[in-house]
Amino acid sequence: MHRVLHLLAALVLATLLAGTATGAERNLRVAVLDSSPGMAFRDANGELTGFTIGIIRALCEEMRVQCTLLVTTLDSVIEDTASGEFDIAGVSLLETPERRAKVIFAKPYFRSISLWFARPGVQPGAAGIRVSVVRGSAQDRFARSRGWETVGVLTNNELSEPLQAGLAQAAIIPMATALGMMKKEEFRRLGLVSSVMSEPELGGDAAFAISPRRPELKEQMDAALERIRRNGTYDRINSLFLPFRVN
Amino acid sequence: MISQLRGLKQVHAGRAFGLLAAIFVLILGVMVALVALDQQRVLEATARLQEETVPEIIRYQRLARNLEQLRQEGERVFAAATPQARQQAMFVVTLVASHPSVLEHKAAAELAQQVETFLGDAMRQMTAGARDSGPVYEEWQRLAERVGLMVDDVSIQGINLATNDLSYVAEAMRLARYKLTAALIVAGLFLAMFVALIRIHLIYPLQRIDRALSTLSVDRPAPEFEPSTMVEIQSVEAAIGELHASLMENEAARHALEKLANRDGLTGLINRRHFMQTADAELMRAQRYERPVTIGMADLDCFKNLNDTYGHAVGDTVLRAFAELVQEVLRQSDLVCRYGGEEFAFLFPESSLDEAQRLAERLRSRCAEYDIRIPDGRLVRVTLSMGLADASDCPIETALRRADEALYQAKRLGRNRVELAAPVEAV
Numbered sequence: 001m002h003r004v005l006h007l008l009a010a011l012v013l014a015t016l017l018a019g020t021a022t023g024a025e026r027n028l029r030v031a032v033l034d035s036s037p038g039m040a041f042r043d044a045n046g047e048l049t050g051f052t053i054g055i056i057r058a059l060c061e062e063m064r065v066q067c068t069l070l071v072t073t074l075d076s077v078i079e080d081t082a083s084g085e086f087d088i089a090g091v092s093l094l095e096t097p098e099r100r101a102k103v104i105f106a107k108p109y110f111r112s113i114s115l116w117f118a119r120p121g122v123q124p125g126a127a128g129i130r131v132s133v134v135r136g137s138a139q140d141r142f143a144r145s146r147g148w149e150t151v152g153v154l155t156n157n158e159l160s161e162p163l164q165a166g167l168a169q170a171a172i173i174p175m176a177t178a179l180g181m182m183k184k185e186e187f188r189r190l191g192l193v194s195s196v197m198s199e200p201e202l203g204g205d206a207a208f209a210i211s212p213r214r215p216e217l218k219e220q221m222d223a224a225l226e227r228i229r230r231n232g233t234y235d236r237i238n239s240l241f242l243p244f245r246v247n
Numbered sequence: 248m249i250s251q252l253r254g255l256k257q258v259h260a261g262r263a264f265g266l267l268a269a270i271f272v273l274i275l276g277v278m279v280a281l282v283a284l285d286q287q288r289v290l291e292a293t294a295r296l297q298e299e300t301v302p303e304i305i306r307y308q309r310l311a312r313n314l315e316q317l318r319q320e321g322e323r324v325f326a327a328a329t330p331q332a333r334q335q336a337m338f339v340v341t342l343v344a345s346h347p348s349v350l351e352h353k354a355a356a357e358l359a360q361q362v363e364t365f366l367g368d369a370m371r372q373m374t375a376g377a378r379d380s381g382p383v384y385e386e387w388q389r390l391a392e393r394v395g396l397m398v399d400d401v402s403i404q405g406i407n408l409a410t411n412d413l414s415y416v417a418e419a420m421r422l423a424r425y426k427l428t429a430a431l432i433v434a435g436l437f438l439a440m441f442v443a444l445i446r447i448h449l450i451y452p453l454q455r456i457d458r459a460l461s462t463l464s465v466d467r468p469a470p471e472f473e474p475s476t477m478v479e480i481q482s483v484e485a486a487i488g489e490l491h492a493s494l495m496e497n498e499a500a501r502h503a504l505e506k507l508a509n510r511d512g513l514t515g516l517i518n519r520r521h522f523m524q525t526a527d528a529e530l531m532r533a534q535r536y537e538r539p540v541t542i543g544m545a546d547l548d549c550f551k552n553l554n555d556t557y558g559h560a561v562g563d564t565v566l567r568a569f570a571e572l573v574q575e576v577l578r579q580s581d582l583v584c585r586y587g588g589e590e591f592a593f594l595f596p597e598s599s600l601d602e603a604q605r606l607a608e609r610l611r612s613r614c615a616e617y618d619i620r621i622p623d624g625r626l627v628r629v630t631l632s633m634g635l636a637d638a639s640d641c642p643i644e645t646a647l648r649r650a651d652e653a654l655y656q657a658k659r660l661g662r663n664r665v666e667l668a669a670p671v672e673a674v
Contacts, residue, residue: 196345244316245309
């Protein structure tokens with residue numbers, strides 16, 4: 001009898017502890033960017049918005065967790081997620097072997113391509129050409145692996161700056177950012193032409209990353225993503241920020 | 248199955264019906280398993296629909312949406328008010344045509360590539376300026392029409408994926424329904440057969456046994472049963488046969504006992520007690536219907552001398568011989584008993600005093616000349632004295648007393664004679 005009571009008491013205690021523990025887990029720190037046009041940027045009121053922001057908010061709602069969006073930059077997001085400073089990297093990341101070794105990738109939430117922007121006739125890899133890339137991006141990694149000279153910037157938004165300043169003659173720009181830039185007069189005035197880069201490491205699946213300290217989040221996130229794909233939330237966000245289906 | 252059972256000589260009902268039930272359960276189990284298999288197929292198909300087909304359909308819808316977007320952006324390339332807008336539209340065309348969602352569908356990818364090339368050329372022409380864009384736009388419209396058709400095709404392809412899964416499910420369900428119906432029919436047939444077999448092999452035999460038991464009697468022959476297949480029924484029927492046999496034995500024993508109780512051990516004639524019972528009843532009957540009836544008392548003459556001369560064994564022999572003679576001479580309906588010692592009582596139904604006298608005289612005379620062989624081989628004769636009294640109007644005791652008085656009279660008048668008691672009025 002006593003043993004049963006003890007067991008019951010232990011169970012109640014365990015439940016209470018689990019309850020508080022879950023309460024703590026209910027709040028997630030999510031790293032986001034705020035200067036990727038179309039994907040993650042600030043609107044006229046300074047509020048974070050964009051396709052990636054929309055998706056990450058929808059996922060948090062679907063997982064019934066409180067998410068705190070913390071703005072960071074691409075060059076540090078992987079390290080900080082790996083160290084557990086962020087639970088989730090709410091940034092569209094192409095899977096590379098280095099990244100996969102440090103963080104857990106959720107299921108891809110859209111498919112991207114990268115574009116080569118340069119003056120007409122300037123081919124990728126041409127001699128004496130400096131390429132503008134976001135530091136820490138897959139494009140950065142690709143350009144350096146080819147031995148190209150690069151000019152690194154912190155955010156997607158800044159990609160055009162080295163071009164405008166004449167520091168770079170070309171840029172490798174992800175699809176969504178390119179869409180945003182093409183809308184800007186000063187970028188168009190540069191007179192660059194774009195071509196799709198078909199190298200596999202520059203396109204394909206883009207996903208959020210999860211801290212290796214929170215492996216249980218992967219299953220929840222994947223299930224939530226599947227649900228918002230089916231219930232139409234995903235499509236509404238897609239239509240809101242991008243001109244075609246990027247899934 | 249029934250004829251097979253009939254073909255067998257001996258079957259344990261418990262085992263036979265147990266076996267039938269086991270076969271039934273087995274067959275039903277197999278059919279249920281088959282139905283369950285179909286259910287499993289349905290579950291798998293719906294799971295596949297959920298997990299594989301629906302995402303696939305979503306992909307087709309998305310592709311259709313992107314192709315439609317491609318067509319719209321193409322329109323925009325022609326309709327754009329500014330070169331910037333045109334450039335922007337062309338840029339989206341490039342992105343859509345290169346996006347993995349389009350590239351993964353071969354026909355769509357080819358068409359999108361064609362659209363991109365066509366629009367690229369058209370744009371260069373338009374940027375070069377001057378020329379009338381009419382024929383190019385007409386060509387674009389034909390191309391746009393093809394894109395529109397492709398949108399329809401892709402949509403339908405997606406929907407058809409679900410149709411395939413659903414028809415697979417429907418097929419499995421239909422199959423399951425047939426199997427279920429078959430299982431129900433088999434169960435019904437089996438139950439019907441079970442009931443029929445129980446009726447034939449258990450209920451009908453039990454009813455026969457019930458009838459046989461309720462009419463079982465020593466007056467009837469032992470009941471005959473149709474040969475039954477079931478061992479249990481056979482043994483009950485055999486037991487009924489044995490029961491009937493023991494009833495018969497008991498009846499025979501009862502008869503023997505009754506005889507022992509009612510007969511005189513030496514002569515085999517009825518004894519005095521039985522005579523009194525029977526004679527009383529006969530007298531009552533005669534008096535009720537006003538029929539004549541006569542009572543007689545007889546005594547072997549000088550029997551004491553015979554006993555003294557030859558011994559009791561000879562006396563017994565004589566008594567037995569006399570009893571035989573009496574039964575031989577008298578009518579079947581006449582009652583006679585050994586009343587005691589060498590004394591005998593008679594009842595002559597339907598006989599007046601005169602008629603009884605004639606009978607008595609015949610007995611007396613036959614007795615007088617009847618040679619009786621005694622054990623040592625010699626022959627002896629005995630005579631008989633007898634008194635008769637009319638009993639049609641008085642109790643048995645009175646009639647016996649009066650017959651006894653007449654017997655006494657006969658003795659007194661010299662023995663070997665029959666005397667009649669005087670009529671009652673004269674007494």
